[in-house]
Amino acid sequence: MAITTEGPRADAPLRRIRDLPGPRGLPLAGNALQIERERLHQQVEQWAREYGQIYRFRIASREFVVISDPGTVASVLRDRPDGFQRGARLNAAARSLGFNGLFTVNGDEWRRHRPMVLRSLDPAHIKAFYPTLVKVTQRFERRWRQAAEAGSAIDLQADLMRYTVDVTAGLAFGTDINTVESDEEVIQRHLDKLLPALAKRVLSPLPRWLTRRDPAVEAGLAAVHEAVDGFIAAARQRLADEPRLREHPRNFIEAMVAERDRPGSDLSDADVSGNMLTMLLAGEDTTANTLAWMIWLLHRHPAAAQRAAEEVRRVLGTGAHPTHEQLSQLDFVEACAHETMRLKPVAPLLIQEAVRDTVVDGVAVPAGTPVMCLMRPGAVSAAHFDDPQAFRPERWLAGDGQGPAAGSAKRVAMPFGAGPRTCPGRYLALSEMKMVAAMLLRNFDIADVSSEGGGDVQERLAFTMSPVGLRLRLRART
Template sequence: MEVISFSYAVPLVVLAATVVFLVVKLADRPFNGRRPPGPAALPIIGHLHLLDRKVHQSFDKLCKKYGPVISLRFGSTHAIVVSTVEAAAEFFKNHDLVFGNRPQSRASRRFAYDSAGFAFAPYGAYWRFVKKLAITELLSARTVEQLLPLRRQELVDLLGRLLQAAERKVKVDVSHELIKMTNNTVARMATGRTCAPAEGESGDPEESMKLVKQVAELIGSFNLSDHVWLPRGWDLQGCNRRIEDVLHRYDTMMERIIKQKEATRGARRGGGATLDLLDILLDLSENKGANIKLTRENIKGIILDILVAGSDSSAVTLEWALTELINHPEMLQKAREEVDRVVGRERLVEEADISGLPYVQAVIRETLRLHPAAAFVSRESRKDTTIYGYNIPAGTSLFVNIWSLGKDPSQWDDPLEFRPERFFSSADDGQELKQQQLRSLPFGGGRRICPGAGLAQQVVHTALTALLQCFDWQHVGRQDLEEGIGLVVARANPLVCVPVARSNPMPANRMGF
């Protein structure tokens, strides 16, 4: 029996070695020529074993060891990771068109209704059409101004909930309240309502918020079948099942909202009501002279992109900014003194006040440097190219680790220290300030930079100013800085505080109604 086992073992070992050899050779074949440095890869899985759940931190460690531009392989997916400002500029500025696509996963394809959305659509005529649409219609100065009352109402509602907690002297999950405010704000601007069931309907009042969070988690999750061919189609992790379930619930919600919108659009047009983004998209879908006709799937995909991009990211920035100020009471006091001096306590801060609050602006810039909502941005090469003498084939994924850019010691003094003054000292020098912002790229770069960055900053600046103006956050103890997991990097633990009202700063006749 031992002889028989040995006789079978020899060919099996030879076969296994041959398979491993072929897998490694086939996996490496796209890099014909000089490739960026990187660690040795394992057969089949490549470098997946080197990534933990906080992928941006894994990228940072690998780049510190192997260099600012490294090559990795995730199963059969080849990737380049970039971790310095100079390298990011090389890809975003000089090779931006080559890397005009985004990597596709099952989650991104399904939630984009198979490229009917915007964020993950391939670079081309449709993507250029929607980007122009976003700039000239959806996010134009006129549209943003028209939707100001909706943003104001959601901010006032947030402050009202916090004021009630202050009166009762109870703890508040501030993280949850911030996400609720930003989600409702973006949802109302996008669809005219919070996406919760309308009066008389049954359903979860936080349906939209939960769906948006689940979409972001699934897009940011690692799905083994996207990268490793062997288990493809088996759904070993259950990701595909979850994707279909969340998409079905989102699609059902959006169909309900669109049908309600269609039933009332005639009356809204005649009554001079404020048009939300869904109104604009429906109008454009009926434009027979448009170069590209928007389908229902296009509309639902674009609205989902707006909800995901604008909700959690803004809330996370507010959460980190407030955390850092609580941990640095002297900076919190300095920001509050500026708010009291410029805005006062007789009225609630308005978006128009933000330009006169340079220190508050510096707090947000410093927060985005240390705690970018999106820890990295991804692109994909559309054709073969050569960068830094490295041969990069078409279909290679590019990951620019934004989290690393903000902590690069060659670009920043004391890079791990929270110090808004580094921006505030250059507030009067527009060119220098612009150069400082380009060192961290919190909204990405190149053609696919976030088109809603300006609006997001308006919402974040105004909300943080209101929180400083209306409440005392000093006496809640030092907060941890542990990062959570996901596409948007929030705190690992929610920010829980007992807010203390500052001399009843929101009288009813000054609430902004």
């Protein structure tokens, strides 16, 4: 057995998974009946409080090892692609839904796709894309101004998803799909069904052939694939019209199509469309839900909202939207985003699978074992942060003296993951968050953010973790 030496002491005797504590389950189902899919993250976090930083639970025949110590989590995430990879179940579910792309592939396939994605999302590309980011934000401002003038409540997540889809499609596909101003846009109408369908397939205790087909998901998938095929055809046409783009693609889709059409390429059409969908899905929910949590938290913390608004007005002066340079001066707004992701990480758990027999925190973990990394417990632990449950953005400002220096805090809260598979969209995501926050705080006062039925805002996990049913009311500033 090939063993890596990670854990408390390299010479300590190894424990086995069956020696780990964990919740009692039923003979066949294991702990499946104790888990509500949409609250899985809260259940596994609760078990972490009861059973400690490494424990086990079982869904039918699949035994999970769950870890929550930030150091152990980081060492698992860094040990990729050779030691750990995304689970076979996720891979199969994504393939069955036709959106197998960078997020779900492993091994050599992942090594081939990753550089193309990285290049298309790097800061230089974001800078070149900046005028479009401003244009999409201006449209979004108009939409919210109309709602403010009409005194109507905004469906916060749905609106933010329009924004993030338009931005991702603009950057990755070079296509302006303008869901912000159109209620009939096909992507917008169907995309939101796909991630819940993926989560359901990954976590179902039943084998795939026993799960019922969902006609709404199938129809949504077909429609989205048709739209994506349209983007690919348009990109192929652009490459035919301007052959120099094959060597100098302007965006992700052109890079992928050029690579696919190169003689001898091992990319397939399915790889191209799977990656298109991956970009849309990975860029949409995550950023929109983080923004929704941020706006809700700012509403609940008026002093922080006030400080952020003052910073926006000071940095922008008379400008309507931040320039690319000004965006990097919005330190407190960025701190609000980091603090939001610490308390409300939209990816609260990452499931990795051991590629080979290995050791995690002194426990022998055989190849194929799913290891669930919990991202929130360390980030809200008093061991790492003062007053850990409080929303205090200033703790992220270097030299503020109110908490750990921003650098060490980032090693504990890892909302974008860690290691070689860390999120390639983080720079874009932070740019979008600062852009929307600046637009909001400069032009509006947040009159109210409430959940649909009133009462506390619930967390719902459907691949990403979102607030349930937030309604926003704005007052335009004069």
